[in-house]
Amino acid sequence: MEPEKTRKRRVLDFIRTWFNAHDIFGILSEDRYKSLKLRIILLDAVLSMIPLLIVVTISYFWFLQILKDDFRNQMKWEIENSKQSIEFFVDQKLSGLRFLTSAYSYEQLSDQETLAGIFSKFKQECGGLVDLGIITQDGIQRSYVGPYNLKGKDYTNQDWFHEVIVRSVYVSDVFMGYRKLPHFAIAVKKENPGKGTSWILRATIDMETLKKYPYSMNLRENDDAFIITYDGTLQTPSRSHGNVLEKYNLPFSLHAQATTIQDIINPDGSHAIFGYSFIDDSPWILVTIIKSNPYLKIPKIFKNELFIITVLSIIFSIAVTFVLAQTVVNRIKKADREREEAMANCEHASKMSTIGRLAAGVAHEINNPLAIINEKAGLMKDILETSGDLQKNRDKFISQINGIFDSVNRCRTITHRLLGFSRRMDISHDAFDLNDAVKEVLGFIEKEVLYRNITLNLNLADNIPKIESDKGQLQQVILNIINNAIDAVEEGGLIEVSSASKDINSVRVLIKDNGSGIPKEKLKHIFEPFYTTKEKGKGTGLGLSISYGIMQKLGGSIQVESDAGKGTAFTLEIPIKLVEV
Amino acid sequence: MTDNFEQELRFLQMRFIGKILAGFTHESKNYLAIIKESAGLIEDMIKLGKSGEAASSQYLEITHSIEEQIEKSAGLFKYLNRFSHRMDTKLSGFNCNEALEELIALVNRFANQKRIELAKDFQQDLPQIYGNPSMIQFLIFSFLEENIITLDQNSRIIIKTETANGSIMIGIIPEGNLIEVEREKVEFPYETYDIVLKQLGGALTRLKGALKFTFPLKVSDI
C-alpha cells in the first residue's frame, strides 16, 4: 500500500508541477514562460491531433472497406454474369437438341444419311459440336455421326443413361474425348406421344466454347477463373490451379447457394478472394480466385493525398497553436508584470507612508526635549536676571546645564534614528545584526508603548549571526507587526519580542501580544490585500499583505497563530544568506 | 519601457526623501551642537569661577543664543512634520506655498553650503490645488537640486508662485553664473521627469535658464 501511495503522490506532484498555477507572489523568470509556452503547445497540439488522426484513420479504413465491398460486388456480378452465360449456353444447346427431336422423327434421325445432313447443318450453327447420335430407350446407340464408332454401343449400365431416362435431360462433366481433347456431352429424351416410348438424342461438344466463359471474365495477373465439378475436377484449364481434369483442392466445402464471395488463405499463406457459383442444370461450379487486390491501387493514391492533407493539417494546427500559445503566454507575462508593478507600487506607497509616519513621529517626539532645553535655558536666564550673579546659584546652574546636555543627547538619539532610516532609502543587501535592526524599530515605537502603558519584553538571543537581507524592508515588516500588536492590546497589555536562530540557514523573530486575538475564520484571510479588521477609515489593510510579499521576496516566511481572546503570535523566518527569488 | 520608468521613479523618489531627511538631520544636528557648545561654555564659565557684569551679560547672550537655536530647531521640525505627513496620503488638497516653504526649509542646507540664497516670491492668496503634493515636491526639488549644483557660489535662486488662467505657476529662476560640473555629478533623468510632469497634468517651459512649471488646479494622479 505504502509504495503505491507515494508513487501515486509522485505522479500527482509531477502532473501538478507540469500544470501548476503559480503562487500569487511568485515571480516568473523567463524560463518558466518558455516552458509554459511549450506545455501549452504540446498539450494543444496533441489534443487537436488525436481526433484528426482518429478521423483520418477511420476514414481510411472505412474507405478501404467500401472499396473492398465494391470490388466484391463487382466480382459477384461478373460471376453471376458468367454463370448465366454458361447456363444460357447449355440451355441453348439443350434447346437445339430439343428442337431437333421435335422437328425430326425418330425414323428420320435414325437414318444415318439424314442425321449426317442435320449434323453438318447443326454444326454450322452450333460451334464445337463434335458428334450427334440417337440412343434407344433400351440404351443402344441407334445412329451416330461423329469421329467415333459408337453405333450399336450399349449404355444401359452407364449413369448418364439412367439419369437422362429419369430426368429427360443430361449434361455431362468434361471428359477426355476425341484427340485427347476435353469434351462434354448433353442429351435429351423425347417421348413418343401416345406410344409410351422414348428415345434419346445425344451430342458431344468440345470444351473450347465452354472455356471462353471463365476466360471472358475480367482477370488480372494472379487471378484465376475456372469451372469445376462438385468433387473438384477441373472442367476448364486454369491459370494456376491445374489443368483440365486435374483435381482442385477446394479450400472449403461449397454449398449450393447463390453466388458467394469469401476470403481464403492459400496454402502459401497469401490471402485471396474466392468466389463461386453453382451453374444450374449442370454438374458444374464456376470458381474465381482473386489474389491481385486491384482495389488497393486506388487507396494508394488516396493514401498519398490523405497523408499530405494530414501533414498539412498538423503543420497548420501546430502553427496556430504556436501563435495562440505565444499570445496567451505573452498576455500572462504582461499580466504578471502588471501585477508585479502594482505590488511594487503598493509597497512603495506603503514604504512612503511608513517613512512619513516615522519622520512625523520623530518631529513630534523631539518637541519635548527641545522644550526642556528651552525651559532650562530660560530658567537660567531668569535666575541670573533676578539674582544677578553667575556664582551665586552655581550648583543650580550646573544642574540645569546637565539637564540641557541630557536633552541634547535625547534629541540626537531621536534624530539619529531618522538618519539611519534615510541612509537606507536605496535597497541594500549588506549583512547586519538582526537584534540591532529590531531594537531600531522598537526605538521608534518607544513613546507610543510608554504612552499606552504597554509592557515590552525583549528576548533577543546573543548568538545570532549577521544576516544578509534588506534591512529596511525587514524593519518595515517588523514595524507593521508591532504596530498591529500595539493596536490589539490597547491599554496596559504585553508585547513580547524575541529572536533566535532556527537552524544553520535561518533565524526567527517572534512577536507575541496578549491582545484580543484573531478568530480562526478570519485568520486565513489576514494576509489578503485590503483585508482589515479595523474600523472604516482606519488602516488600509495593506500592511500584512505587503509584509507577506516582502517576506516571500526576501526568501523567508511569515506565519501567524491566534485565536479569539487568546492573543496573537507572528513568526518571521529569515534566511541568513541572501536568497535570489 | 513603462516598467523601467515606474521603477526608476520609485528609486528617485526614495532617494529624494533620503536626501531631505539626511539634510534635515544634519541641520538639526548643527543646531544641537551649537546648543551643546553654548551650554558647555556656560558650564566652563561657572566652573572657572567667572562672575561679575561681563560674565553675566555674556551668559545672557549665550542663553539667548540657545533659545534661538531651539526656535530654529522647532521651526525645522515643524516643516519636517508637514513634509512627512504629505508622504502619507497620495492625493489631497494643499497649498503650494506651504509645500514649497517646507521644501525650501529642508533644502536650505544644500544651498547654504554654496552660499546660494533661496528667495521666496510667493503670491499671497494662492488658491489650493488638489493633487499629489509629495510628487510635486519631488519634482521641484529635482530641478532645484540641479540648479544648486550648476550655479556658482554666492548666487541666488528665486522660487516664485503665482496663479493665472485657472492654473498655478511655479517658477525656478536662477540668478548667477553657471559653472562646469563633472558629468557624473549631474546625471539628470530628464525623460523620467518629463513623464512625471505629463502624468501630473503639468507643463514645463524654459526661458533663459528659468524654469516655469504650470499645474492645473486639479492635478491628476500619478
Place this chain on the structure above:
Amino acid sequence: MSQTKILLVDDEVEFASALAERLQMRDYDVKTAANGLEAMALFHNSPPDVVILDLRIPGMDGLEILKNIKIFDPTIEVLILTGHGDVESVAEGMKSGAFEYIMKPIDIAELTSKIDMAMKKRIGSRD
C-alpha cells in the same frame, strides 16, 4: 491680587520643574503633576485656577483629564500644551473646553499672557 494658582500637568519632569520654577519666579503659585492620578489628587486637595495640561501623557488620556476638570469645575481654565503639527488633539481640546493652546517649545511671555487672560476670564465667570 492673589497669586494665580497653577497646576502644571506634564510627564516630562525636567521640563515641568524648570517651567514651574520660572513661573514661580514670575509670581505664580505652581504645583506639578506627572500623570493623571497625581493631577486629580492635587486637584481635590487644592483646586487650581488655571491648569496647564500636556495632552499626550500616559496613564490617563489628556483629553479625559480635561473633561474631568471641566466637570469638576467649569470655571477652572485649561491651557493645553501641544507639539507642532498636533492639530487634531488641539481641535479636540478646544472643543472639549480648553481656553487656549501653547506650542512646545514654549515662549514664556506668550504663556504668561495667556495664563493672565485665563485668570481674568475665571474671575469674571466666578462673579
